[in-house]
Amino acid sequence: MKNEEMMRRDLAHIWHPCTQMKDHETLPLIPVKSARGVWLEDFEGNRYIDGISSWWVNLFGHAHPYITQKLAEQAATLEHVLLAGFTHEPAVRLAERLCDLAPGNLNRLFFADNGSSAVEIALKMSFHAHRNEGRDRPLFLSLTNSYHGETIGALSVGDVSLYKETYEPILIRSIQTPVPEDATEEAAERAAVALEEILRQRGEEISALIVEPLVQCAGYMHMYHPRYLTLAKRLCESYGIHFIADEIAVGFGRTGTMFACEQAGVTPDFLCLSKGLTGGYMPLAVVLTHDEIYAKFYCDYLEFKAFLHSHSYTGNPLGCACANATLDLFERERTIEANRAKSAEMARLLEPFNALPNVREVRQRGMIAAVELTGYDPARRVNLEIFRRCLKGGVFIRPLGHVLYFMPPYVIDEEEMRQLVGTAYEAVKALA
Ligand code: PMP
Numbered sequence: 001m002k003n004e005e006m007m008r009r010d011l012a013h014i015w016h017p018c019t020q021m022k023d024h025e026t027l028p029l030i031p032v033k034s035a036r037g038v039w040l041e042d043f044e045g046n047r048y049i050d051g052i053s054s055w056w057v058n059l060f061g062h063a064h065p066y067i068t069q070k071l072a073e074q075a076a077t078l079e080h081v082l083l084a085g086f087t088h089e090p091a092v093r094l095a096e097r098l099c100d101l102a103p104g105n106l107n108r109l110f111f112a113d114n115g116s117s118a119v120e121i122a123l124k125m126s127f128h129a130h131r132n133e134g135r136d137r138p139l140f141l142s143l144t145n146s147y148h149g150e151t152i153g154a155l156s157v158g159d160v161s162l163y164k165e166t167y168e169p170i171l172i173r174s175i176q177t178p179v180p181e182d183a184t185e186e187a188a189e190r191a192a193v194a195l196e197e198i199l200r201q202r203g204e205e206i207s208a209l210i211v212e213p214l215v216q217c218a219g220y221m222h223m224y225h226p227r228y229l230t231l232a233k234r235l236c237e238s239y240g241i242h243f244i245a246d247e248i249a250v251g252f253g254r255t256g257t258m259f260a261c262e263q264a265g266v267t268p269d270f271l272c273l274s275k276g277l278t279g280g281y282m283p284l285a286v287v288l289t290h291d292e293i294y295a296k297f298y299c300d301y302l303e304f305k306a307f308l309h310s311h312s313y314t315g316n317p318l319g320c321a322c323a324n325a326t327l328d329l330f331e332r333e334r335t336i337e338a339n340r341a342k343s344a345e346m347a348r349l350l351e352p353f354n355a356l357p358n359v360r361e362v363r364q365r366g367m368i369a370a371v372e373l374t375g376y377d378p379a380r381r382v383n384l385e386i387f388r389r390c391l392k393g394g395v396f397i398r399p400l401g402h403v404l405y406f407m408p409p410y411v412i413d414e415e416e417m418r419q420l421v422g423t424a425y426e427a428v429k430a431l432a
Contacts (some may be wrong), residue, residue: 104267
């Protein structure tokens, strides 16, 4: 069996992310041989719909001919050059386009190569900007239930205990303010009152507030009202605190607009982007900011105010070429508009879940939909039961505990969407 052989060779050496490796004594790995569109195919010809866009990175499907072509052309021209003291056309073009697309006055762009690094950069830049003005603000503020990545700084501002608890003694300093408890405007107003109280007490110690706008994805797809962002941004301004929008998961159309902040009319001081940036092809990330921040670092070298953060693969041309190709597709295919019909179709397909006794809530924002189950002891690992049942139906989803969710590539067609949601529905119904 080719799948089994691949799995045996893998498990001899590879330590997988987000995994208790012992699980694989009973839980098979899925060796993927190839992928096209929304479909993943294993070594024995079994096909699965990629219902979560391979951890939310894929937008236009796997092996998209246009992105593949642009990647190949770039590889044959310039695969990489360092970005300190050098530049290249794919990076310049991408920076111009992203600054143009981003809300408000965000016109300065710093490259990184993964989402967590983008968060680290935003945190460091914020702290450093205050310091360059003679203020030390060693504390960061984030929302309860938030997730911003798993390097030490990013983990420190997250609030999912599963990832964070073990490392508490080695984290940087952060405090949390309550996320709005549901998607109503009233919940947003209440959470803003709590935020103001914290800012009143500790505002002078805090460099920045970091948020995942509208949807806390790794936080069980918790969704909240845009009003919170509007109020939080206003409060940050009045206390001289930077506002960091981590749109690593929700950017590039996931919530129905190019960037989630647009729905609140908010321009953050820092905007972190990754995942969908390259259409799911290459690791790349960016942090956008504005001239006011940029100016705080701009001086003679011997004043020692420069932002010296660097990664070897910063602004990699292959990543930039894929990102430019992805933006071409957004323009050419009018993706944001086209997704409106797709998300309406998803809403329609989700309706039957509401009638199941083991479903507590169905929620959706744009191309992100979640079904929260109720009545399960965490020790039961209902997520694995659903995962296995869906696989049998040719669907790959990866529930977060008792919350299953759909975040498919935007190219999913009606028939595939029916199979995706319908298979998950049968799995949940079988457990009811
Ligand atoms: N921020 C958010 C909101 C995320 O969802 C993630 C990844 N799931 C990250 C940061 C970290 O990105 P990466 O996995 O590329 O480090």
